[in-house]
Amino acid sequence: MSEEITPTGKKIALDCMGGDLGPSEAIAGAALAIREGFIGPNDKLILVGHEDNLRQLAAEHRVLKSKRVEFKHAATVVNPDDAAMTVIKSKRDSSMLIALDMLKAGQADLVISTGNTKALVAAGTIKVRPMEGAERPALAAIMPRREGHFVMLDVGANPEAKPEHLVHNAVLGSIYAQSALGITNPRVGLLSVGTEEGKGGARINRTHTLLKAMGDKINYVGPVEGFDVFGDACDVVVTDGFTGNVILKTLEGLVYMVRDMVGKKVKSNPVYLAGGIAMFPLLRDLKGKLKPEKYGGAPLLGLSSLVMKAHGSSNRQSIASAIRLGLEAVGHDANRRMLVALAEANAVISSTPEEE
Amino acid sequence: MSEEITPTGKKIALDCMGGDLGPSEAIAGAALAIREGFIGPNDKLILVGHEDNLRQLAAEHRVLKSKRVEFKHAATVVNPDDAAMTVIKSKRDSSMLIALDMLKAGQADLVISTGNTKALVAAGTIKVRPMEGAERPALAAIMPRREGHFVMLDVGANPEAKPEHLVHNAVLGSIYAQSALGITNPRVGLLSVGTEEGKGGARINRTHTLLKAMGDKINYVGPVEGFDVFGDACDVVVTDGFTGNVILKTLEGLVYMVRDMVGKKVKSNPVYLAGGIAMFPLLRDLKGKLKPEKYGGAPLLGLSSLVMKAHGSSNRQSIASAIRLGLEAVGHDANRRMLVALAEANAVISSTPEEE
Numbered sequence: 027m028s029e030e031i032t033p034t035g036k037k038i039a040l041d042c043m044g045g046d047l048g049p050s051e052a053i054a055g056a057a058l059a060i061r062e063g064f065i066g067p068n069d070k071l072i073l074v075g076h077e078d079n080l081r082q083l084a085a086e087h088r089v090l091k092s093k094r095v096e097f098k099h100a101a102t103v104v105n106p107d108d109a110a111m112t113v114i115k116s117k118r119d120s121s122m123l124i125a126l127d128m129l130k131a132g133q134a135d136l137v138i139s140t141g142n143t144k145a146l147v148a149a150g151t152i153k154v155r156p157m158e159g160a161e162r163p164a165l166a167a168i169m170p171r172r173e174g175h176f177v178m179l180d181v182g183a184n185p186e187a188k189p190e191h192l193v194h195n196a197v198l199g200s201i202y203a204q205s206a207l208g209i210t211n212p213r214v215g216l217l218s219v220g221t222e223e224g225k226g227g228a229r230i231n232r233t234h235t236l237l238k239a240m241g242d243k244i245n246y247v248g249p250v251e252g253f254d255v256f257g258d259a260c261d262v263v264v265t266d267g268f269t270g271n272v273i274l275k276t277l278e279g280l281v282y283m284v285r286d287m288v289g290k291k292v293k294s295n296p297v298y299l300a301g302g303i304a305m306f307p308l309l310r311d312l313k314g315k316l317k318p319e320k321y322g323g324a325p326l327l328g329l330s331s332l333v334m335k336a337h338g339s340s341n342r343q344s345i346a347s348a349i350r351l352g353l354e355a356v357g358h359d360a361n362r363r364m365l366v367a368l369a370e371a372n373a374v375i376s377s378t379p380e381e382e
Numbered sequence: 383m384s385e386e387i388t389p390t391g392k393k394i395a396l397d398c399m400g401g402d403l404g405p406s407e408a409i410a411g412a413a414l415a416i417r418e419g420f421i422g423p424n425d426k427l428i429l430v431g432h433e434d435n436l437r438q439l440a441a442e443h444r445v446l447k448s449k450r451v452e453f454k455h456a457a458t459v460v461n462p463d464d465a466a467m468t469v470i471k472s473k474r475d476s477s478m479l480i481a482l483d484m485l486k487a488g489q490a491d492l493v494i495s496t497g498n499t500k501a502l503v504a505a506g507t508i509k510v511r512p513m514e515g516a517e518r519p520a521l522a523a524i525m526p527r528r529e530g531h532f533v534m535l536d537v538g539a540n541p542e543a544k545p546e547h548l549v550h551n552a553v554l555g556s557i558y559a560q561s562a563l564g565i566t567n568p569r570v571g572l573l574s575v576g577t578e579e580g581k582g583g584a585r586i587n588r589t590h591t592l593l594k595a596m597g598d599k600i601n602y603v604g605p606v607e608g609f610d611v612f613g614d615a616c617d618v619v620v621t622d623g624f625t626g627n628v629i630l631k632t633l634e635g636l637v638y639m640v641r642d643m644v645g646k647k648v649k650s651n652p653v654y655l656a657g658g659i660a661m662f663p664l665l666r667d668l669k670g671k672l673k674p675e676k677y678g679g680a681p682l683l684g685l686s687s688l689v690m691k692a693h694g695s696s697n698r699q700s701i702a703s704a705i706r707l708g709l710e711a712v713g714h715d716a717n718r719r720m721l722v723a724l725a726e727a728n729a730v731i732s733s734t735p736e737e738e
Contacts, residue, residue: 185582218624219623255635268574268583275608
């Protein structure tokens, strides 16, 4: 942290270029975050992207004429379909990579980007070193359930998680659920294919043993099934980045399919049409509730600095909400508590013998 | 096959006891399957369960007074929450295990059960030997998409599938999609977390290499993401039994959540109520369409005889449809074609070197 601001202030680098709605929406989101008071008087918001363009867009928002707002130029943009490796190798001057470089250099405390998830996860993992005690970061999504929300992680950073990575996900997700959802003692469940011990294979069994061995260091409620996640079985669903990503994408695909089916059905029959018109606000609400990534942003937990992914289609409200969520995730003494929890987890991992 | 029936006839053992709606619904499903002509004149339907009970229920359906219908007594029942290992060890006299024993002994050509999935998968895998060339069976579900249906496998038999198992799933699922969905040259996709090569980890990469090496033996279209499965990317989605089971259960959980949310919303607001009443038939249709296991049954592919799981909540129509689907799955020369395809796949697997 630099000298100019008080120790409690945070510097947020906002990648303004990667979203589907373009930089004007990112700038509007930044203005909203200031107006809503998400960005405190000691915080700094650094708008990263094509500087001339951003300054022109910012001129429309009086609230952005503030000492709290800075600009950082980036000549290029990461496109939604750019391969992750291409971005890392040949888009060093993109707003995403420049924002990550600022994080790496300590010029920012957190990065928020609406850009290409795969590129952000890959570049974030390479550019920012893991938190002490962690090996691989996990992308943590906040998802809706019957009542309220839950945290699911990993939704796409580490597809081949080992038991120790899953245990790290459990402790990191537990602390994130406290800060982001305000749940005091989050119940942690391990996603599996059955709740009997011994189901799910060797990797899940070892993880289950380790999580049980954590004792009162974590509120572990045991294995949970896919069916349970939208119920009230737990507040943190732990899984590997392959399964979690597939679930997230499949749910998103299903929501789009339902929307299309409803649309078609409604048009096919006058009875449905009358009902459909009355139901539109409800269907829109449901669609919003069921689009998991819309809930603010998804942080990459387990890195020494915070990288947060916001949905590509984020509007100004979603961008402001991602800023708020990012500041909450780095607040509440979360970083120190994650370091302590990882050390405790690693002590349990190294002292718990592998079963036969 | 016994001498009394012609070589084209099949003997179906129907476990009548495990469904949520009880044996009366299973018996009604059996009667419907005969009335609908699903069971041919040379086929035999063996009703397995408490014989006195079943005979009494069958007396209500004139169509069941047929030489095509037989009874097989079983003293006990597998309960929905019985642990798989408990069933195998201590419920040998249950309708499920007796039906599987008939399959093992060649007294039946296929078993259909609405009972406890985990017990059926575990007991089926132990009782019935794998098809030559296969190692572990895969549970194949037919699921709805925007237009029509697709096959997803494995949805729960083999949680820790190796690349060779995934390749077996690909060829078995392809043949099943031909017989069950009537798709001539099904497009096969490998579920992954990105469509770039190299995403998804070593296991997915090796499977991708092997499937490409299959050449024109299979219509492999490459990796698909969760988002694509409800679109038109492919007809057969190949995955391991952990991921597939979690997807299936999560989707089911989501559908129930949506139903509850819609119900609550509709009651909360007179505008929604008016719309909701008009929309009820639509919502019921959607619920039916989105409950994946309702589409007939899910066969355990890769065993030397067919074991088919029908949904626990199956009504008579679903049970009749599972019987039809089971007969289709063992028809079309499917068994011989699966043996040929597995041999071809194994030749490719053993001749394709592991990459560095």
